[in-house]
Amino acid sequence: MTITIASQSLSQLPETVAEIYQRFPSLETEALKFVQTPLRIIDKPEGVLYVTQKEYAVLKNDDENLSVIGTDDATTCHMVVLVNRKESSVCVAHIDSTDDLDEELTTMVLDIMGQQHAESDFHLELSIVGGYRDEMHKSEMLTLDLLQFYNDLPVNFQLKSLCVNSVNTRTSNGINWPIIYGVAVDLQSDFTISPAKFNLNVRGPCLSLRSSRFLSSQCSLHRVYHTGEGIFRINPFSYQYHSQMVDWIHKSDDFILNNFSTSPAVEPEHFPQEMKQVFQFVVHNPFPLASVFKFNKSVKYVPSPQGQWLKL
Template sequence: MIYVDGLPISSSLQDDDALAVLMKHPTLVSVSDSFRAISERKFSASEESNVERSTSKAVYVFQREYATVDPAHVDLIGTDEATTCLGIVIRNRRNGMTSVAHMDSPDVVDIGFTQMSLALKRNISDIFDVHLVGAFNDASPQSTNHGTKSKKRANLDGYSFSLCHKIIQTLEKSSINFHIQLLHVLDHNTRWDSQGNAYPIFHGFLVEPFTGSVNPASFDKTSRCPDEILRRIRLTASFEDPSCKGRLPETYDTLTDRIIISPFSWTRRQISVAFMLRHLSDTEILLSCSTSPSAEGPDFVENQRRQCEYVVEHPDLRKVFPLNQPHVFERTPNGGWRMLQK
């Protein structure tokens, strides 16, 4: 069930109406306006970077990943690079346990929420706060009406609405009581230029599990770690792996504060695609690889090229995962990550 300001949003509402009501709810509109006014925090792990350098114990969540952290072990958890996908925070008020997911399709919502809920190990009396950021309004101007258009139209005109619709539907039907604190999605997370083109206001956020505060944030490649390239490639590989269908990969071990990248494989077809993509122009890569080519971040194409180069240079998975063993990373004294030697 969904709560706002401690009051339930009527379960008698139709699914589309529930999202429409939430998008127009005075409290959520006010909170979203305040969130929009916050300056984005920029993070880097590089000594040479001129942006904020984090020495905190942090966990970064990639697209189609989730992680549940204990405030006793982790100071910050965040994600970015969201355009038509979004980041979701579920936090237990009693103990600060916080789960963050980066969902990119309605297909991963049901199992994804189940994974997050089980990882939080809730008591029946626990209260769960929910924050959603991302999924800008990518629908055509002719079909949108402040995020309230019908599901049928949304399927034709954009990716973001159907994802938000599914998430709200899942929260509403759950036996768990979810208290929505922030709904910075669709029109709330959209800016338009003078030609009427839409862009996300924010691509990501950072959560402090101990306090529960959520702030807009972005990360560079030195802070999207560890195993950045492999985790990006895993996203693509998962689309052809039946065992990954509908699931969010488990990357972070909450009890040991370790990152664990289990062995996975890429197919001959994916290797062929990598060969092909590396020779395309920047525009062609955007059009081939993105659901929102005009709204991607400045390093999107570079990241795609780096993935292609890695796959082409490492066709033999036995060398990537020797003896079919996972890559395991433990925390360093300065808050970073160190790969354990086998």
């Protein structure tokens, strides 16, 4: 099985994104339209499910409390959207690497497939958004790695959107910047994908804890929510505590950007402050398996109609 684009099979993956656009010009045309779509500002928490870096979630369109799912702050990272039309469900993931993640990425596909995988005509709709023409070419390598992974799976994928690399790049003062940093998927509008910005007040529970996963030595991709379960779940993990973190909290924004970002010149303006909040959290919880995940239990929340996350 393989990826198809406008009914054509991607039997052999090109070596560059430019070659993909050249071979399938409709992909580039649609991506150019997408980057010109008005940005959707998500500023109210009601009905919103936000996934951050190293996370994914699965929603069905009949979820009683949630109607929008999305992610934000992607520079070299990619945002992957998988739609299962037969089960009226969508998966959104924020992926920073494919290294050592074959099992997690495969589990994510199985989670969105549900019970349909045995049907011969079954396929998933695949959209990949994010990444830009960065100096180290990290974005392009991630794009190609993701396409190779999905192309090798025994699942039919229809690549509906590929908004990456040159199409998602603007230049200002000699620096390349991403055009789109975030996406939102509307469950009530046929899974329409929009460029989006999520304000900090709508990003769900325990954001500093979830963001601290980047300090873990273990490569990971975590499912945080599935409509079938109805629980926002943060599974136990540990991270590396450094005594210098106390000092990092008081360092300049430039220090934070240059030491903790893959793309320091183009990060969102709140990045340094968000990182300092993560360091502050870790300083207060140097051993999360003891203070946060007591008895090795997950931290769980349920959504309310008012947009609050209630701890179980």
